[in-house]
Amino acid sequence: MYKSFYSRRIVLNLLLSAFVITLLMGFIPGNSIYARAASYSISEANGTLLSCNGTEVFADADPSTYVTTLTANNPVLVTGLTSNGYWRVDIGGTPFYISQQALSMQPNTTAYKLTSMDAKAALVMNLSNGKPLYSQGATDRLEPASTTKMMTALLTIEAIESGQIALETPVMVSAESIKGMPSDASHVTPRIQTGEVFNVDQLLTAMMVSSDCHSCNVLAELVAGSVPNFVAMMNARAAQLGCVDTNFTNPSGYPDKKMYTNAYSLYLIAANGIQHPLFNKYFNVTKAVLPATNLCPTVRVLENTDSLINPASGYYNPYVIGGKTGTANRAGQCLVCVAKQNEKSVISVVLGAKNRTMFDGSTVSMRYYETNRLINMGFQNYYL
Template sequence: MKATRFFSVFFLMALVVNLLAFPVSAAETSLPADPDIQAKAALLVDANTGNIVYAKNEHHELYPASLTKIMTALLVLEAVDSGKLSLDQQLTASDSITELDADGSSAGIKVGEVMTVEQLLYCMLVVSANEACVILAEAVSGDVDTFVDAMNAKAQALGCENTHFVNPTGLHDSQHYTSAWDLYLITQEAMKHEDFMRICDTGDITLPATNLSEARSLHSTNYLISVWRSRGYYNTDAHGVKTGSTGAAGHCLVSSASKGSLSFISVMLGCEQLHLEGNEIRTMSFYETNRLFDWAFDNFAYQTVLTSDEILKEVAVSLSKIDHVTVHPAEDVEVLLPKGLAAEDLERTITLKSDPVEAPISAGDVLGTVTLSYDGTDYATVDLLALNDVEASRILTFWRDVKAFFSQTAVKVVGIILLAAVVALLVWKLVFGRRRYRYGRSVNFRSRRGYRGRRR
């Protein structure tokens, strides 16, 4: 019996020691497993905050194929907004469309055919028609080369650092490349135009007859929003955006999806098309995009991580009888976090504009920022505001100004010059003044000795 108790106590103590030596960290198990997306590059961004949710080679330069048309559409819609074009404006297809690769995507537009800007945008974004790109580019800039220059200028203005366009279609060229992150920046800007999402989110549409064609039935190349070409990828949460595919680029897709309060933008570049058992063909750009959306919807949720009435720090104050002022966030902060990660798990990094801060201070003054991060990822940065007024001391301010005055370089130089002048004057007086004094005494002495007085 004693031996049994001994071993029971021994094993209990061993268990306790083991738990203390190897504590289970909630933080280590709070993040969802990596989805291991099969693509050369992949990106998922929270559309509401712009924070990256998933990234793989997001800055690598890769071929975008017809994802290029997102930029083409952006410039066309900007021309519409500026009044240079209108959606119902009719354009005539020029001979330039005959120079396009015959194997590229097409809507069958003929030279001399007349279509509206809106109809051409449908051809370009729904079935990826290359000839529509050329017609629209010429309408915006006069010729394709000038339009391409505008594409590159716009990319630079948006902050794209790994992008260079050669054409408005995405047909392969070794110098025509971009990155997943740059495509996100371009797509985000294009999505600000309601007409862009209205058109690129169209699964199927019939365009009216033209002068050279009967009515056209267009079916989207995006399997996430249309079942006309394939039924295996349809996603009721998905919206737009654009597909792309060439031998060099592989299969590419930019898409967005929304469910409840969650909204994401995804980019896939360089995906394969797999031939599986049972004659199944799996296009990985669609398959992996759906998998990435499901992963995000299952594992992330919005959480309030800061409130505007929360006191975060006492900041030291100078030039005042009051030695500190409290600061609080400028606003409530809600961010997208993994469901296993709590607000208290986030690290708060406070950066002050100055420490101490000089009075006077008014309530609401921005005194710094607080950044919330976890495991190297920054989730939010918000301004820190002073909670109350702090008056400055006149005496302390006066002495501050006096010190500042005398610390100026010009004042220091003048002071040195004056000091040197005073020293020089003293030296001059000591040297030349003593000589004059001695010379005077000598004359007076001799004159006194030589005086005999008046004899009577």
């Protein structure tokens, strides 16, 4: 059954690809994920497992020897197990290697990618010199979702630094500022309402910790007189920072097909933002409380959705010092993150990631998983 599944043409393609890769082993593109071949031992094994969605085939137990990618649910004959985490498999009588995280007994599962990131775009930058340490689709036009709020925070903080407003400045929520805002744009409970009074500090907290969209509009109106005026400021500031192919249409990142940017531009915004101490104050808060207001007699508890800064999360990374999430149907899962290890500082950006059901049946949020991979890669390659 196995041999009949793989046509002779596929086998020939695999053999040819392996030969070509052998010739080109000395050349590795700058945006590839690779590792030097490690010494390993092989234990004999015998069985058939299913390929996951995205299963990568290698000529050796090393991701730099990539040959091809299989579609999901193909039966694969396993002949051995390497000590460095690969299956040795037989394809048409020829030995190849597949990561242990890419074959499964369960159908319709997903493989961890070893040669790329499981996202529409991924980027990690050396913050000290602006050098890209890994880049995948970094200038592809994508929707930013709530990572947009970094720009809104930056402009608000610059208004504070210029003396235009202060953290203690009281702000009454106008009907115009939240007019037409959908209910799912509110991420505080109870939602912010017309006539309610906050100060700037509380609005920045709601915006950056719980990613509340209503707070963005209230701040935009305060800083620029109206939301449209503020959006114009956002785009002008983005151009000043060197952002490319970027167009903001609202202060919150609420889904809009006309709003777009890219991973590189979000890196520029974050890199500028963290130069402001006040920006960092709101960039890594896991939990916060909004006090009672004139229209809300109880406190509002806010929780950050960024699992990398939550010590109770399986994705927790102690080197992460700040970040901003974003999630929407078209945009997917997004995350901009700043990490520091001793003298090494990196900024990572992941756009268009998803939740995946993996080979072992677990569900993985790829924006967090891939961000941790990017951070580790950034630290490892920091001086290259």
